[in-house]
Amino acid sequence: MLKKFYLLFSILFMTVSAAWATHNRAGEITYRHISGFTYEITVTTYTKESSRPADRCALDVYFGDGTMETVSRVNGNFDQQRNCYIGVSLGGDIKMNKYTTQHTYPSVGQYEITMVDPNRNEGIENIDNSVLQQFALKSELFIYASGVPNSSPVLTNPPVDDACLREVYEHNPGAVDADISNSGTSDSLVYSLAVSLGDSAKALPNFVFPDEINPGPNNNISVDPETGTIQWIVPQRSGEYNVAVLIEEYREVNGRIRKVGSVLRDIQITVLDCLNDPPVITNTDDTCVIAGAVLNRTVFASDPNTGHEVTITATGDPFLVQGNKASFSPPAPSPSTSGSFRWNTQCQHIRKKDYDVVFRAVDDNPFNPTHISLANYETWKISVIGPPPTNEQAEPMGNGIQLGWDYNSCNNAVGYRIYRNVDSLGYSPSSCETGVPASLGYQEIADIEDPSITNYYDDDNGNGLKNGIRYCYLVYAYFEDGSESIVSNEFCSQLKREVPIITRVSVNNTDNQSGSDTVMWSTPTELDTTQYTGPYSYKVFRSTLINDFSEIYTTPTENSLSDLDTIFVDSNLNTRDNQHTYRIDIYSNGQRVGGSSIASSVFLEGTGQDNKVILSFDERVPWINNQYVFYRFNDNTGSYDTLDTTSVLTYVDTGLANGSEYCYRVLTIGDYSIDNILSPLKNYSQQACIIPEDNQPPCPPGDAMIDSDCELFTNIVEWENPNNLCDTVDDVVSYNVYFKPFRNEGDFQILENVPGPENTSVRFDNLESVAGCYAITAIDSFGNESPMTDSVCVDNCPEYRLPNVFTPGGDGSNDYLVPFPYRYVESVEMEIFNRWGEKVFETNDPNIRWDGTNEMQGGDCPPGVYYYTCTVYEIRLSGIQPRLIKGHVTLLRQEQTYPTD
Template sequence: MKRYLLTVVFLFVFIPVLLATHQRAAEITYRHIEGLTYEFTITMYTRTSSPADDERNTMPIFWGDGSSEEIPRIDFYPLGNDISFNRYVGRHTYAGPGSFTITVEDPNRNNGVVNIPNSVNVPMFIDSYLVINPFLGYNNSVQLLNAPIDAGCVGQPFYHNPGAYDPDGDSLSYKLVVCKGAGGKDIPGYTFPKASDYFRIDSLTGEIQWVNPVLQGEYNVAFLTEEWRRGVMIGYVRRDMQITIVSCSHKPPVIITANDTCVVAGDSLRFKTTAFDPEGTDVTLTAFGGPFEQTVNPAAIYPDPAQGNDTVTTFFSWHTVCDHVRLKPYTVGFKAKDSGFPVSLASFKTVNIKVIAPKPQNLTATALGNGINLEWDTTGCKNATGYYIYRKNDSTAWQHGVCETGVPAYTGFKRIGQTDGFDKTTFRDDNGGSGLSQGIRYCYRITARFADGAESYASGQACASLKRDVPILTHVSNNRQDLTKGYAYVDWSKPVELDTVQYPGPYKYLLYRADNASNGTLKLIKTFAGLNDTIFLDKGTNLNTETAAVTYRVDLESETTGTIGSSQKATSLHL
């Protein structure tokens, strides 16, 4: 009788637990709606044959701010191979900026997971991280475009690429982590899957590489896809996924495609991708990634999918536009899947594509006074936020490479300024008001700049040297041996290349001085009529070059047309 009662208790307690187990994989993603409101999506992959699969019409989610909610399931359908797709969606508004860890814990993890001891009693825990920071801008999480539904063979490589796409163009990195259980704690006794060579994730592409599985069974692994903006980690998504390994001997397909490349916005990019199966079975070739997710001019492959026996080919095609310009390259992933038995094997290849804004055209440099005036045509992209100006002494033969944007430091150019606005295409270089130097050939290049830090290709080079059309200060000194007393002796040379047609006379010099008494501000102290009077003994200030310096500047004006230009500043000797 006691044995019968124990059997009944076992049936009532243990069997419902087994029937409830169904969780294979899951992740939480989010997108910004407006203000402090975000929409969250829980994506789960469950066992179709489990009775619990039909019952989870809502899922509890914790928002990371002390509140929680049951959100509804809005999608539910079978994917084949005893796997169902589930999608739960809900919105939440936060009270203010901060860092939030959004979590979901579900008790129905699958039974019999090889690398999780007593997995039937270990919940599945997933989380995502959200930073709301007005200085970094609003953030949308990565979207994982590839479902974790592929299986593998003992002794053959297994690959999985999540197909992470970041709508904001943030930098992504990937790392393996320990699967978590109750309360978000690492599962005691968890081990990474055993491999004959290695089990790892590519930190740049996100591809999981298991070379090679040694034991058949079901395994769970987890990894983080982290988002980085301006050197700050602003979010992550954790995927916990199950991998089924069976006994089989066929090899995964092989993919041959293009190398990483760049394209000018407005141009089209087209290349071929081929996949073949070493065993000659049927192959299906598909593609995924950011270019296919664009709302304007998305990319496509033809045919889609490419299917056939042994070898298949598809052509990637993308007509790019200025909206596609961004700092980070787009990733296009190709997935080839065979029709082997008892499971299909998959392989992946990625191609990085950088979309670059066209260079500004028709840059000119014209010397005027103590500076050089620059003008250029707008870039072809109206979403540019302005332009960077680069300068170098003397010319160079440098030309940018195919994927080289901006003006690298090794060229000798230095960034000296910027303009704000797509149509702001003029700039005066007068060395920040100090004036450029005579006898130097100044060369310039321009790039268009964008909100995320992207730059266009560099413009062609334009060079100019100052004309001798402004006065040049040649002498500023104390006229006595006693450095604590005396007057300032100031002289300058005449403008010998003055364009008297463009700037007709009469002319005058204006002498400015800055000293301790003026708090370093240049003030007009003397006006000279004509061009011949170029010497002045400044008795208005008692020089003391032991403790202070005095600075001068001479301006040239036409009484007909106005200011022509200024000399560089010159300062008395300060010991």
């Protein structure tokens, strides 16, 4: 019987094998947009050439819109007898087959294109019963209502490879985005490993990845998500393996990054017990090129094994671009070979995304017919960047500077961005750096969205630039996809010295009535005295508010500018409380020519805190201060001691005595960025006197914790001493414990004050409710209170049970219906009914205390069973929560007798 069954199974298996075509090795589905909703769809399969009975002249392709088509093979020679094309032999028992058709989709949408064909070839190590498993491919096509239609990547390297046992294996599909030939840009491709597909284009059951067979630290297969290179380190068992790589396409559509398609490629790897090392590829370091320049690169490939020859090829975006395409000229195979890459780039090649070139080197041994060839891959990234603007110009004009530049190199720029800085930084971009790095500190002042406009007038948006300042500029072009050109050379200019330039506003003495400021300014050395003739004079204006100036002084007139006074002492001021701002105007023949930029005195302020004073000031001056010297008055010497010299506008003076007064001044030191003007510029603030006091709250206590005993009505709250937690020791003297009964209702209220910093716990006994939330604050010796700790909460464990019998009668024993000892109940709604449904008792008292009388009609209720409904309102952390209980109770009268045994 067993022999008959085995024979029958063998016959069935051979019949199924012949009918199901156990021949599929690898493949993918790609598509290309034709027009409108019409796409050309190509299924590429790699099959066992020796499995001729299973060879397919046509395959069924499902388009994902509810339709399918039987698509004929289109590659190879035409077989008249079979009336079909026969595919192309690749050697090694591998044949490549292409099936191509066109399909028009009904509308926008997402479509899955699939192909399922019996069956996979026999003996695949990581697929159970591979000879009985169907072979399936799938790709996704997204058609959006707006945006450029998508074509899938073209995969240029075949998905059938050999690998040597215990040697590193690599494969790269050589994916090139087909859309690059249409738009000049390309989609972002993201690669990931995936499960191979089977019946109904679903994941194969019990599929395992190749590295899960003989798993271990030296067995791992992965894919680089950016380059797509699959690496298996290292195969541990010979045999055939299949794995899929998912290639997803992403693109910006209407301002959002969206997925626009995907291709699932099924790959077959044959691991053989062979002694071979893959070739080595060198000189593929990433680089950049300025559009318009020619990029030449020699790429080398060699084989570490004696007698082997290497063939090197290249695929990638540069070979498909519009305009000048790249070329790669590899020589004939040899042990050590090199290929010449050349690309005459153009402006239309500028883009934000790098161009990928994938080099593939394959070895061979022409003297060994059993040689197993191995391949190696390297991805070379090329960035094509825009050239910089040229012929930069900056000329002063009135209160601003007129900028200009040329951008004749590329006409596909869409705009320019202009940046400004005070004085030169001497910046020069590195070879592949575009735009303006944020780290420079340059400020963007304009975005010109018209590439035909190559000039800009900078007057600080109508506010006017400042005299005495050297302004430096950088400009770069940007392109439709957001890519940026190399930035221009730094170019600088300053306003003409046609007006006075204030060089000093320094407080001489501090008083609320008799204070004074010294104001100095420079002569307008570039004033056109042929246009503006003498006599000349200056007028000094002052304001305690920025835009409320009043004239306070006019100098005597002089026929020569050089004879005019350029210093003024402003007296009888309240320098203690006010900061004063000045402007100097020049007059010619009694007519105003122009005015200086405004400049203010330095106004020092301070805040007294615990044993320290925090000093700060503001400065409204047209020059650049770079140093600040803080002083404190010494009562013993009657002079100021230097505290520190800093580059920031604040200073903290520590180690002071609370309650004592300390007086300070600050000296600012700066410069204009032009030559031939007073330098350095030194200006003093008024004197500011501050009394330090402890008005700072201490650090909050450490995390609070609660230990609750719900049945004993006890809570213990604990926390950490903040004096042990802060960087500086706080003078905590007590704690406030706050409480609120419900988590989401009400505010915290002080429950108790706990004296002594060492007392970090408190116990609450005999509580009516343990539910609630606690938070702790620390109090210092000056009464300052810290922020609260995070609250900690605990809930009640309510209990409410009723007896099932009671015996009213006045003997003092069990005379009332009452609950067993209950807890955490606020109130009840109790109703008791007789067996006819008539209410005999009701109450809201949790203690109930029904004595067996009929409250509705009067008189005693007869013995018997009574039914109740009781809504119990329990005190919970979330609030008062109702709980309904139902039951019955037996009422027995004391005079009632009972039968005995």
